[in-house]
Amino acid sequence: MRKINCIVNSKPVSLEVEDGRTLVDMLRQDLGLTGTKKGCGTGDCGACTVLLDGVSVNSCICLAALADGHEITTIEGLQKDGKLSDIQQAFIDHGAVQCGFCSPGMIMSAEYLLENNPDPSDEEIRRALSGNLCRCTGYQQIVDAVRDVAASRRQAD
Amino acid sequence: MGVVGTGQARSDAFDKVTGRALYTDDYSMAGQLYAVLVRSPYPHALIESITVPPLGPDCFVFTAADLKNNYIPCIFNDQPVFASDKVRHHGEPVAVAAAPTLEGAHALAESVQVVYRPLGIVDDMLHALDDDAPKLFEKGNLCTEFHSLKGDPEAEFGACALVLEHSYDMPVQAHGFLEPEAAFSYIGDDGRLVLISSTQNSFGDRFTVCNALGLDLQSVVSTAATVGGAFGGKDGNTTQIYAAIVTHFTRRPVRCVFTRQENIRWGMKRHAARVDARAGFSSDGHLIAFSGHIRFDTGAYAMLGPSVLRLGMEHMCGPYFVPNVKLDGELVYTNHAPASAMRGFGAPQGAIAIESFMNEAAGKLGLSVLEIRKINAIRTGCAGPMGGEFEHSIGFAQALSAFEKTAFWDEMKNRPLKGVGYGVAAGMMSSGLGKHVPDSCHVSIDRQSDGSFVVSTSLIDMGQGSATALAQIAADCLGVGFGQIRMRMGCTEGTGDSGSTAASRSTFVCGNAIALAAKKILGGENHAEARFDFPEAGGEAVHTMFAFIVQGVKLSVDRADGSVRLLDMVSITDTGRVINPTLLDGQVFGGVVMSCGYTLSESIRYRDGKSRETDFGNYTIPTSLDAPALENHIVEVPEACGPFGARGMAECPTVAVAPAIVTAVRSLCPDADISSLPIDRYQLMEKKHGVCSSHT
Numbered sequence: 001m002r003k004i005n006c007i008v009n010s011k012p013v014s015l016e017v018e019d020g021r022t023l024v025d026m027l028r029q030d031l032g033l034t035g036t037k038k039g040c041g042t043g044d045c046g047a048c049t050v051l052l053d054g055v056s057v058n059s060c061i062c063l064a065a066l067a068d069g070h071e072i073t074t075i076e077g078l079q080k081d082g083k084l085s086d087i088q089q090a091f092i093d094h095g096a097v098q099c100g101f102c103s104p105g106m107i108m109s110a111e112y113l114l115e116n117n118p119d120p121s122d123e124e125i126r127r128a129l130s131g132n133l134c135r136c137t138g139y140q141q142i143v144d145a146v147r148d149v150a151a152s153r154r155q156a157d
Numbered sequence: 158m159g160v161v162g163t164g165q166a167r168s169d170a171f172d173k174v175t176g177r178a179l180y181t182d183d184y185s186m187a188g189q190l191y192a193v194l195v196r197s198p199y200p201h202a203l204i205e206s207i208t209v210p211p212l213g214p215d216c217f218v219f220t221a222a223d224l225k226n227n228y229i230p231c232i233f234n235d236q237p238v239f240a241s242d243k244v245r246h247h248g249e250p251v252a253v254a255a256a257p258t259l260e261g262a263h264a265l266a267e268s269v270q271v272v273y274r275p276l277g278i279v280d281d282m283l284h285a286l287d288d289d290a291p292k293l294f295e296k297g298n299l300c301t302e303f304h305s306l307k308g309d310p311e312a313e314f315g316a317c318a319l320v321l322e323h324s325y326d327m328p329v330q331a332h333g334f335l336e337p338e339a340a341f342s343y344i345g346d347d348g349r350l351v352l353i354s355s356t357q358n359s360f361g362d363r364f365t366v367c368n369a370l371g372l373d374l375q376s377v378v379s380t381a382a383t384v385g386g387a388f389g390g391k392d393g394n395t396t397q398i399y400a401a402i403v404t405h406f407t408r409r410p411v412r413c414v415f416t417r418q419e420n421i422r423w424g425m426k427r428h429a430a431r432v433d434a435r436a437g438f439s440s441d442g443h444l445i446a447f448s449g450h451i452r453f454d455t456g457a458y459a460m461l462g463p464s465v466l467r468l469g470m471e472h473m474c475g476p477y478f479v480p481n482v483k484l485d486g487e488l489v490y491t492n493h494a495p496a497s498a499m500r501g502f503g504a505p506q507g508a509i510a511i512e513s514f515m516n517e518a519a520g521k522l523g524l525s526v527l528e529i530r531k532i533n534a535i536r537t538g539c540a541g542p543m544g545g546e547f548e549h550s551i552g553f554a555q556a557l558s559a560f561e562k563t564a565f566w567d568e569m570k571n572r573p574l575k576g577v578g579y580g581v582a583a584g585m586m587s588s589g590l591g592k593h594v595p596d597s598c599h600v601s602i603d604r605q606s607d608g609s610f611v612v613s614t615s616l617i618d619m620g621q622g623s624a625t626a627l628a629q630i631a632a633d634c635l636g637v638g639f640g641q642i643r644m645r646m647g648c649t650e651g652t653g654d655s656g657s658t659a660a661s662r663s664t665f666v667c668g669n670a671i672a673l674a675a676k677k678i679l680g681g682e683n684h685a686e687a688r689f690d691f692p693e694a695g696g697e698a699v700h701t702m703f704a705f706i707v708q709g710v711k712l713s714v715d716r717a718d719g720s721v722r723l724l725d726m727v728s729i730t731d732t733g734r735v736i737n738p739t740l741l742d743g744q745v746f747g748g749v750v751m752s753c754g755y756t757l758s759e760s761i762r763y764r765d766g767k768s769r770e771t772d773f774g775n776y777t778i779p780t781s782l783d784a785p786a787l788e789n790h791i792v793e794v795p796e797a798c799g800p801f802g803a804r805g806m807a808e809c810p811t812v813a814v815a816p817a818i819v820t821a822v823r824s825l826c827p828d829a830d831i832s833s834l835p836i837d838r839y840q841l842m843e844k845k846h847g848v849c850s851s852h853t
Binding site for chain 1: 164166167169170171172173174175176177178179180182183185332333334335336337383384385386387388416417619620621622739740742743745746747748749750751772773774778780781782784786787
């Protein structure tokens with residue numbers, strides 16, 4: 001067992017986990033944050049994407065121990081004062097959500113992209129999301145949503 | 158102004174983008190057990206003995222010996238819940254082990270001793286019916302066959318100006334839904350077994366559980382959680398029965414969730430197919446005769462294979478009128494994991510032949526690929542390929558005309574880009590379960606004290622958006638706002654059995670039932686129930702209502718490494734009146750990209766009866782970089798008996814993608830022999846260095 005102290009969605013968290021515990025299992029099972037999904041367990045599908053110190057990672061292939069002393073943001077941490085993030089809202093408006101199982105991870109990857117590249121081309125959007133598989137949407141409405149948010153953010157600046 | 162026809166945002170989107178939506182694996186309860194299957198390491202073997210080791214506290218193992226009826230109810234009832242005397246595919250369940258931790262359950266499963274006597278295997282469906290092929294069942298390896306003859310194609314071929322012939326080998330495709338198969342069960346406060354699962358058919362699951370355990374139907378409540386995609390691969394038993402068995406005997410909460418590896422190797426699949434087809438044209442481009450032979454590999458069990466075969470045959474001529482048609486099909490058993498329903502349900506396998514013929518004939522007869530399709534396009538009242546006639550609205554000719562007006566067509570015809578391949582294909586896909594299968598939808602509407610309405614049906618929204626589209630229909634039928642409607646879907650409680658959510662039927666059949674119930678509410682009732690029966694096809698036809706699509710793809714090929722880059726894909730969809738254009742686009746785009754994978758990268762390959770593909774690392778579905786930029790346009794040719802004029806369409810976009818891509822690739826690589834999917838990239842490499850022969 002190992003003690004983990006970290007910040008999850010802006011709140012300090014302290015817990016004990018098994019040595020081999022993955023970050024996704026810690027989030028889902030120990031902390032009850034089931035918004036992060038587990039789609040493969042091998043880092044191939046991206047459904048478990050969260051931000052570790054602001055960097056997108058596949059939490060199914062990260063040990064929980066990696067989170068010790070660090071900050072994690074999950075899909076549950078994106079709403080501010082009960083208001084959806086602009087990316088969450090754009091996913092709704094563009095029909096970028098179907099079954100929704102990839103949506104939390106996809107949105108986290110989009111958050112990471114726009115934080116680091118405020119003016120991405122379509123090719124850059126597609127590259128940034130290429131680690132997040134989606135079987136329902138064919139990606140078009142997701143790309144549209146991300147492009148739209150980038151444009152709105154630039155306009156607001 | 159109503160909400161039908163608008164791009165109303167999904168009612169479930171808020172919960173899905175915030176992580177609040179509860180999928181099956183998100184449920185947990187104190188005292189829960191994890192269920193893990195004991196699976197066969199052999200693709201074909203006799204079971205000599207099963208020995209369960211002494212069990213520790215809170216550890217359980219159940220086998221066929223614990224069941225009242227050891228079969229999964231389906232068309233042929235040939236699939237056991239647990240293999241007891243013989244295993245017929247690698248990974249076939251032999252027992253279920255349950256323990257308080259997942260690791261403990263895996264360890265327990267591994268400790269179950271099963272002694273097998275391996276048998277010879279059928280690893281190639283083309284040899285499944287050979288005299289010396291090992292037999293999966295006493296009756297042999299022919300699961301079922303189907304034949305149909307209209308006119309005299311053999312005689313007519315002789316009189317045709319152009320006869321084309323081709324064979325194709327089509328791969329096994331995995332559904333690739335992002336949420337693996339999952340079930341959660343427990344004993345409710347009232348003592349009944351509650352089953353929550355990722356499913357397309359709650360009533361079907363309840364029947365499967367009650368049949369196996371010998372329970373009264375009223376002792377089980379079955380309900381769908383939020384479902385993370387299905388595409389046919391959750392139409393039938395996956396995990397449900399195993400969770401329920403453990404809960405029934407232990408009275409404990411149980412979760413059974415497949416790993417991605419279990420999903421890829423042993424989840425349901427699209428049937429591999431061998432397609433042999435021949436088409437005869439007159440000199441002016443009329444399709445005079447067609448003969449098609451399909452062999453489908455259903456794997457170790459029939460599941461929905463017989464229906465898939467029949468639908469595949471019925472769709473083999475595509476959306477074209479043909480006076481002389483011979484269709485032959487057979488469904489064979491092999492020692493592969495069972496295939497069953499997958500979006501398109503047998504139609505994509507055959508479409509590649511007829512659509513490729515259309516494109517080739519157009520070139521040889523001096524017609525455009527749209528002209529030849531217009532000449533042969535089916536219209537309402539046309540005779541179908543198996544007799545009967547197309548009775549409902551058809552917008553195929555209109556879709557072809559609309560395609561002519563696209564920028565895509567203008568570029569392809571008038572100013573094609575150098576080094577870019579263009580391909581066009583068309584498809585049709587039936588809606589409804591088809592003749593002889595009960596196809597009804599039950600709906601109830603309850604007026605709430607706050608003036609809103611709850612609309613209940615057992616049909617399920619697996620992600621396609623039916624909860625939203627149906628609420629739009631209900632809102633307009635009741636004359637209230639979208640926000641006044643709440644959909645309650647996917648449960649065996651509250652309404653009657655509306656069957657499986659499949660066959661592109663929900664919007665049509667449930668929308669009509671909602672309209673009937675809404676009339677009673679408008680008549681003053683506070684609670685109204687209604688049932689709508691899908692209209693049955695006349696004559697020999699199986700299906701009577703169809704959606705249509707015309708698609709064009711633009712791509713390039715890197716002849717150094719044989720890779721295909723998809724650039725753009727444009728679709729024109731005819732599905733009658735559109736209830737929600739945003740949802741419609743999503744269905745088209747998702748279906749298209751699923752079939753881009755079918756054409757270029759996806760295949761489960763068996764070696765010695767075991768799938769070589771094991772997870773998303775080696776079974777590669779398209780990423781956002783692989784998918785082309787997508788565009789969809791609609792033509793609205795209303796259906797007189799549809800809700801607001803709508804017809805079903807969810808599967809249609811998967812049908813014609815492969816032939817469009819194959820045609821475009823052939824235009825760039827005329828020397829390549831493309832007779833199997835996914836397209837072998839070594840076929841597309843320039844053969845000047847002689848490096849290709851070792852790979853093909």
